[in-house]
Amino acid sequence: MKTGGRSSPLLPPSPPLPINRNNLEASARLRLLLPPPPPPLPFSPLARRRLAATRIGAAPRPQQRSPPPRAERPRRPHHHWCGMAEVAAGAGQLIGVAVATLLAAIFLAAALLGSRRRRRRAPLAGKPAAVGGCGVADGEGCGGDGRTDVIVVGAGVAGSALAYTLGKDGRRVHVIERDLTEPDRIVGELLQPGGYLKLIELGLEDCVQEIDAQRVLGYALFKDGKDTKLSYPLEKFHSDVAGRSFHNGRFIQRMRQKAASLPNVQLEQGTVTSLVEEDGTVKGVKYKTKSGEELKAYAPLTIVCDGCFSNLRRALCSPKVDVPSCFVGLVLENCQLPHANHGHVVLANPSPILFYPISSTEVRCLVDVPGQKVPSIANGEMAKYLKTVVAPQIPPEIYDSFIAAIDKGSIRTMPNRSMPAAPHPTPGALLMGDAFNMRHPLTGGGMTVALSDIVVLRNLLKPLRNLHDASALCKYLESFYTLRKPVASTINTLAGALYKVFSASPDQARNEMRQACFDYLSLGGVFSNGPIALLSGLNPRPLSLVAHFFAVAIYGVGRLMLPLPSPKRMWIGVRLISSACGIIFPIIKAEGVRQMFFPATVPAYYRAPRPME
Numbered sequence: 001m002k003t004g005g006r007s008s009p010l011l012p013p014s015p016p017l018p019i020n021r022n023n024l025e026a027s028a029r030l031r032l033l034l035p036p037p038p039p040p041l042p043f044s045p046l047a048r049r050r051l052a053a054t055r056i057g058a059a060p061r062p063q064q065r066s067p068p069p070r071a072e073r074p075r076r077p078h079h080h081w082c083g084m085a086e087v088a089a090g091a092g093q094l095i096g097v098a099v100a101t102l103l104a105a106i107f108l109a110a111a112l113l114g115s116r117r118r119r120r121r122a123p124l125a126g127k128p129a130a131v132g133g134c135g136v137a138d139g140e141g142c143g144g145d146g147r148t149d150v151i152v153v154g155a156g157v158a159g160s161a162l163a164y165t166l167g168k169d170g171r172r173v174h175v176i177e178r179d180l181t182e183p184d185r186i187v188g189e190l191l192q193p194g195g196y197l198k199l200i201e202l203g204l205e206d207c208v209q210e211i212d213a214q215r216v217l218g219y220a221l222f223k224d225g226k227d228t229k230l231s232y233p234l235e236k237f238h239s240d241v242a243g244r245s246f247h248n249g250r251f252i253q254r255m256r257q258k259a260a261s262l263p264n265v266q267l268e269q270g271t272v273t274s275l276v277e278e279d280g281t282v283k284g285v286k287y288k289t290k291s292g293e294e295l296k297a298y299a300p301l302t303i304v305c306d307g308c309f310s311n312l313r314r315a316l317c318s319p320k321v322d323v324p325s326c327f328v329g330l331v332l333e334n335c336q337l338p339h340a341n342h343g344h345v346v347l348a349n350p351s352p353i354l355f356y357p358i359s360s361t362e363v364r365c366l367v368d369v370p371g372q373k374v375p376s377i378a379n380g381e382m383a384k385y386l387k388t389v390v391a392p393q394i395p396p397e398i399y400d401s402f403i404a405a406i407d408k409g410s411i412r413t414m415p416n417r418s419m420p421a422a423p424h425p426t427p428g429a430l431l432m433g434d435a436f437n438m439r440h441p442l443t444g445g446g447m448t449v450a451l452s453d454i455v456v457l458r459n460l461l462k463p464l465r466n467l468h469d470a471s472a473l474c475k476y477l478e479s480f481y482t483l484r485k486p487v488a489s490t491i492n493t494l495a496g497a498l499y500k501v502f503s504a505s506p507d508q509a510r511n512e513m514r515q516a517c518f519d520y521l522s523l524g525g526v527f528s529n530g531p532i533a534l535l536s537g538l539n540p541r542p543l544s545l546v547a548h549f550f551a552v553a554i555y556g557v558g559r560l561m562l563p564l565p566s567p568k569r570m571w572i573g574v575r576l577i578s579s580a581c582g583i584i585f586p587i588i589k590a591e592g593v594r595q596m597f598f599p600a601t602v603p604a605y606y607r608a609p610r611p612m613e
């Protein structure tokens, strides 16, 4: 926000505004847009004085008429003095009453406005709630005077967790979210135990309470009528630690609510249309408020978390988005899964089908359909596909509920995108969440990566008192891209590789690999514990991933050699190894071999925050 005569570290000092009627009207509008008074704690006494001055300066003052110059004053006649005194006394009383009425009206209006603001802050769950809002119309925005430390674009999983985390660390955060009503989506419904541990680290674990979330203790795999149970290795953890599955919208509302409960976090409904850039440095964002007003907001750091369909990431990374398949989502009601508190993965033809509870009475079903086009829902092709191709492959215990869900008709689809992280380090801005990095959702790793990234970023930012030296901050934050790699790349690579291994193929070598994978995981012990520890995010180590992946391939070749090797079987074995390499190496290459396996050899790994302190 630019106000007359004050300068910010990012913007050149602005000249004092001339006082005229337009300015007074503008300041009246500004006062209405200003957020509730900021809390005393996170702001320095100087900032508080400045803010107070801003608010006083912004309020339209009643125009005071100065007395006319002495020479112009009318001379008081001496006769009729008493009568005039009575009139003056009467007029004085009238003025007194008028002033008192005016003051009472002002107090009443202020009290009403305050209570309306408080009411708007409170009930986030299920309702649109624009909280605060510090943008200023006509190209000027808030934050330019140092009132905002970080702008967060998007309050989904990443944005709301990030806003709470930074707010808790004393940063003044302005979150701009396109839609503050409860999202209703088929994404982000199973949080792996590794993600839950990150939630605890961030102090957000209560966000999975009171939303009828279900504990998830592992997976059950189904193939050709057989099944095997893979439990998460949770023995070493507190009994509360497990996966959680829930309605994504309920979880997000809880996190938004928690972020908005901090006095230094402002959550505003608005759509960010572009980044404000000056000389290669991002200074803030341009956004449209709920009422359609175009505003700008400024901060030393803008973190873009606008999700998988991000249209802001283009300036901050080289997005190479791949869409290998789509998920078709259904909700099965009042059905019992064969293995309670477990995610179910059916290795179906042509590709996997998932089931997991999302409340005490509902089970989410996600059917993978390869390619970018799915059968039409509108003309009934989808229902036909689900009944004829998918239904015969699902466990018989849930068949009836599956058919009932199709007949009910609430079928949703979502593209499954993957995109390796390829940032362009840009002063003043950072990408997080799906806007930054995506992987196939088969393994439910997206939220775990996002939360793990937030922990890394929080630890990096913690020692920094101010964020105003954009290029020094940018250089320092390059270490974020390296520090996050081992965890993020392992989860990403596992998701991409497992999707390919679990999908049916006309290639016999690939089908051998698929069967070998199912049998390897069924062996139990280290053969199931290792891979499930990777998938759960409890032990996401890249070397462990590569070791288990090639152990599966070698196990597959070994089975081909028994009881006696034949030239044909040996040839299939060679192709199996070759296709295993063809699956995993391109994913690892895209993730970055050095950062994934040898992060300590990357210079950015050692960057310390000294220049900014």
Ligand SMILES: Cc1cc2nc3c(=O)[nH]c(=O)nc-3n(C[C@H](O)[C@H](O)[C@H](O)COP(=O)(O)OP(=O)(O)OC[C@H]3O[C@@H](n4cnc5c(N)ncnc54)[C@H](O)[C@@H]3O)c2cc1C
Pocket (backbone or CB within 6 Å): 153, 154, 155, 156, 157, 158, 159, 176, 177, 178, 179, 186, 187, 188, 189, 190, 191, 192, 270, 271, 272, 273, 305, 306, 307, 308, 310, 327, 414, 415, 416, 417, 432, 433, 434, 435, 441, 443, 444, 445, 446, 447, 448, 450
């Ligand atoms: C089908 C499917 C199933 C999945 N299942 C799982 C799962 O079970 N477990 C798991 O961990 N992960 C899963 N994922 C991945 C997971 O959903 C994402 O990784 C996670 O939601 C990413 O969070 P985010 O905050 O980056 O994006 P989102 O949660 O999508 O949030 C983005 C937010 O930005 C807002 N926004 C967008 N544009 C703008 C704008 N211009 N201005 C202001 N606001 C804007 C949006 O309204 C939204 O609120 C799944 C993904 C898919 C596709």
